[in-house]
Amino acid sequence: MYSEKVMDHFSNPRNVGELEKPSGTGMVGNPACGDIMKLTIQVEGGVVKDVKFKTFGCGAAIATSSMVTELVKGKNLDEAEKISNSTVAEALDGLPPVKMHCSNLAADALHAAIEDYRKKQAEEAAAK
Amino acid sequence: MNRIYFDHNATTPVLDEVFDAMVPFLKDQWGNPSSIHWAGRGTRKAVEDARESVSALLNCTPIELIFTSSGTEGDNHAIKGLAYAQKNKGNHIITTKVEHPAVLSTCKHLQKEGFEVTYLDVDKDGLISLDELKAAITPKTILISVMYANNETGVLFPIKEIGQIAKEKGVAFHTDAVQAAGKIKIDVADLNVDLMTISGHKLYAPKGVGALFIKRGTRLVPLVHGGHQERNRRGGTENVAGIVAMGKASGIAIRDMEKETEHLKTLKERLEKGMTERVPHIKINGHPDKRLPNTANISFEFVEGESLLLNLDMKGIAASSGSACTSGSLEPSHVLVSMGLTHELSHGSVRFSLGKSNTVQEIDYLLEIMPPIVERMRSMSPLYAGAK
Numbered sequence A: 001m002y003s004e005k006v007m008d009h010f011s012n013p014r015n016v017g018e019l020e021k022p023s024g025t026g027m028v029g030n031p032a033c034g035d036i037m038k039l040t041i042q043v044e045g046g047v048v049k050d051v052k053f054k055t056f057g058c059g060a061a062i063a064t065s066s067m068v069t070e071l072v073k074g075k076n077l078d079e080a081e082k083i084s085n086s087t088v089a090e091a092l093d094g095l096p097p098v099k100m101h102c103s104n105l106a107a108d109a110l111h112a113a114i115e116d117y118r119k120k121q122a123e124e125a126a127a128k
Numbered sequence B: 001m002n003r004i005y006f007d008h009n010a011t012t013p014v015l016d017e018v019f020d021a022m023v024p025f026l027k028d029q030w031g032n033p034s035s036i037h038w039a040g041r042g043t044r045k046a047v048e049d050a051r052e053s054v055s056a057l058l059n060c061t062p063i064e065l066i067f068t069s070s071g072t073e074g075d076n077h078a079i080k081g082l083a084y085a086q087k088n089k090g091n092h093i094i095t096t097k098v099e100h101p102a103v104l105s106t107c108k109h110l111q112k113e114g115f116e117v118t119y120l121d122v123d124k125d126g127l128i129s130l131d132e133l134k135a136a137i138t139p140k141t142i143l144i145s146v147m148y149a150n151n152e153t154g155v156l157f158p159i160k161e162i163g164q165i166a167k168e169k170g171v172a173f174h175t176d177a178v179q180a181a182g183k184i185k186i187d188v189a190d191l192n193v194d195l196m197t198i199s200g201h202k203l204y205a206p207k208g209v210g211a212l213f214i215k216r217g218t219r220l221v222p223l224v225h226g227g228h229q230e231r232n233r234r235g236g237t238e239n240v241a242g243i244v245a246m247g248k249a250s251g252i253a254i255r256d257m258e259k260e261t262e263h264l265k266t267l268k269e270r271l272e273k274g275m276t277e278r279v280p281h282i283k284i285n286g287h288p289d290k291r292l293p294n295t296a297n298i299s300f301e302f303v304e305g306e307s308l309l310l311n312l313d314m315k316g317i318a319a320s321s322g323s324a325c326t327s328g329s330l331e332p333s334h335v336l337v338s339m340g341l342t343h344e345l346s347h348g349s350v351r352f353s354l355g356k357s358n359t360v361q362e363i364d365y366l367l368e369i370m371p372p373i374v375e376r377m378r379s380m381s382p383l384y385a386g387a388k
């Protein structure tokens, strides 16, 4: 039922784990099914230099998690923010209809991580 | 690659003996069993012989058995048919929260028509309380429907005791025995059951044929109106080949029951014991003893069931997570949730349901590949680190 790309990312997920000192962390639950993803990013000079993920979820959740880390690496924050659930699903050659909601998890975690980074930046600036 | 099938509660392969028995009725013996001429006489006899074999599996008389198109039809027929026949007597039905959708959706539908339904809770072992059942019965209660064996966990319900309660209160009793038939000995004469559903494809016959036991004297409104087939209880020209197959499969089930039960028990115990020894943080779901000999439902903490199934599939192993009928739904198994499992534990469940052809070597292969799969998936789980 899954595309070859999904199975490839599921079997050999890229960027699994957690960064030790992340600039931003996004931990989200999927409201539809309750699955969970944690994404950590390292931002340098406005660019996402490194990224890692951990996911408790179905095959599609793991594949989309892996794909979003590939898509975001090396992008500046504005570009990164534009990555949506459909960008991720398309990059995987699509997902079965009942699994479309799974791609929300990856996009939501990415946006949460960026937001967390921006919040921290703002706090640091205010403290200065 | 090895191909290993551990999903016999979803469906079973058609046995060679069964296939051979049904083939003539797809080819040379194509007559309509209702015809009085030469073309129909042979098929009529085949249908009636099959009815005897299936009756023997349940220990009822052949007159008390009709053939259906499926377990789902049998459940619908029993529940709606009885509810409609007794609607002047009352409008209350009692069932459980862990029934198959064939029963649950039928009951939900009847609620829309004005019937009232009580869904009994189950405890952590997956069993109902007989006191709660007794307390739920009112003068308006017309039907109790409790499954014989649960499809997800294999938990066996106390059918004889429930039948006794139903009999004392004068309430009809239906049991969905789709998962029990062929796996354990069933004796309706001893059980005080009025209606029992079974299905061919769970006992090595093909899909699309089932049977419903209707105790003599039990009135049902037909579900399928039509010709005079099945003594006016179900219209439609009989699925002769399917019925013959179900008869053959029932005969084989009776013949091999003792040996088969031993075989399945041995494998299941090896699986559960081996898994417990090799994989930490697991939970075996369902009552420790009151379970089918073939079903092992195991929750692997911190990981999700579908991703385990995909990994197993890549190694050639077919198993399932929750009920095959509900895959495609996002909800965790209603059965496991009703048993009080947390969201994560019910999401992380895998059902291994064993069958005739499985071997010790296959169980050992599973036990060899499962620990690294679970370990790899756990290393990717955000829930695991926190729990260590």
Ligand SMILES: Cc1ncc(COP(=O)(O)O)c(C=O)c1O
Pocket (backbone or CB within 6 Å): B009, B010, B069, B070, B071, B072, B073, B075, B100, B102, B147, B149, B150, B151, B176, B178, B179, B199, B200, B201, B208, B210, B325
């Ligand atoms: C307990 C139970 N009841 C009913 C059914 C439905 O039977 P069928 O597939 O023949 O419609 C199943 C099959 O999954 C089952 O496990």
Ligand code: FES
Pocket (backbone or CB within 6 Å): A030, A033, A034, A035, A057, A058, A059, A060, A061, A099, A101, A102, A105, B330
């Ligand atoms: S089912 Fe939950 S993320 Fe796919």
